[in-house]
Amino acid sequence: EERSIDKLGDRHYKLATSELNVRAALINQGFDVENLKLKGGESIPEGITALVIADPRTHFEPDVLEKIEKYIDEGGNLLLSGEPGKQSVLNPILSKLGVQIMEGTILQEDPKLGPQEVRSFVTPLGLEFGKKTSYLHNNKLGISTREVAGLSYRNDGDFTIRELLNTNGEFTWNKTGKLVLDSADIVFNEQEGDVKRSFPTALALTRMVNQKEQRILVTSDADFLSNIELGRNYPRTGNALFYQGFLGWFSYGKYPVEPTWPDPIDNTIKIDEDNIPLLKWVIYLIIPASFLISGTVLLIRRKRK
Secondary structure, three states: OOOOOOOOOOOOOHHHHOOOOOOOOHHHOOOOOOOOOOOOOOOOOOOOOOEEEEOOOOOOOHHHHHHHHHHHHOOOOEEEEOOOOOHHHHHHHHHHHOEEEOOOEEEEOOOOOOOOOOEEEEOHHHHHOOHHHHHHHHOOOOEEOOOOOOEEEOOOOOOEEEEEEEEOOOOEEEEOOOOOOOOOOOOOOHHHOOEEOOOEEEEEEEEEEOOEEEEEEEEOOOHHHOHHHHOOOOOOOOHHHHHHHHHHHHOOOOOOOOOOOOOOOOOOOOOOHHHHHHHHHHHHHHHHHHHHHHHHHHHHHHHHO
């Protein structure tokens, strides 16, 4: 079962899509969302903003795979998100795009978090996605990509492929083979085949089809958009901002509406050194004294009444 837009379980996507009480949910941002059951007679509707394939558990039936490939060939926008351990489910689709989910699981060295609690960061490409992703990049606010794999790609096909999220190569490595998280501390071990470097965890793919730019986002973590991650308050993450940021990319800036205004010009205060003593008198004496006098007068008048 893929992630559901109707369930409130930890792994599902209701907060991001159809929860009326969440302002940033798709349904409150001008989008209509619906489930598709491609197995059988149902087909992919024409004119949709994007098709989302989130963490499929089993291999696609031939007729379903044919519908997805036809949708891609015709220039449809797409969000593909997978998980470590299920690389073989999505890789048949991704191989036609020049992308693969790597074998293994990315781990992160962090004394405050578990090794699977990996943080990914928005690359400079995020500056092209709008204010929210620009904020994440400029402030180096991490996206929680828990239990994530790396992505590999080649730029020799029809698509231009660029990295949108990647990990901090100083602290992350790819662990191949069986991963047991409830054992002793897991550390980088080059002799066991571990590779330590930065890994892309989200890729943005574009190409021109029928005079329109086709846009595909591939992530190697499906939990970044889950209810539990979007509802997380501590530690602070940028998942909600990242999600809102790429919505506009799929709709070519039409939704969600992002009002703009000029930067304020009165955001600095200039004062000469000679005026500092006067300012201190105002703050430390005149203002407190005015409050004291006003309170005293008020109390006296109330007692007289």
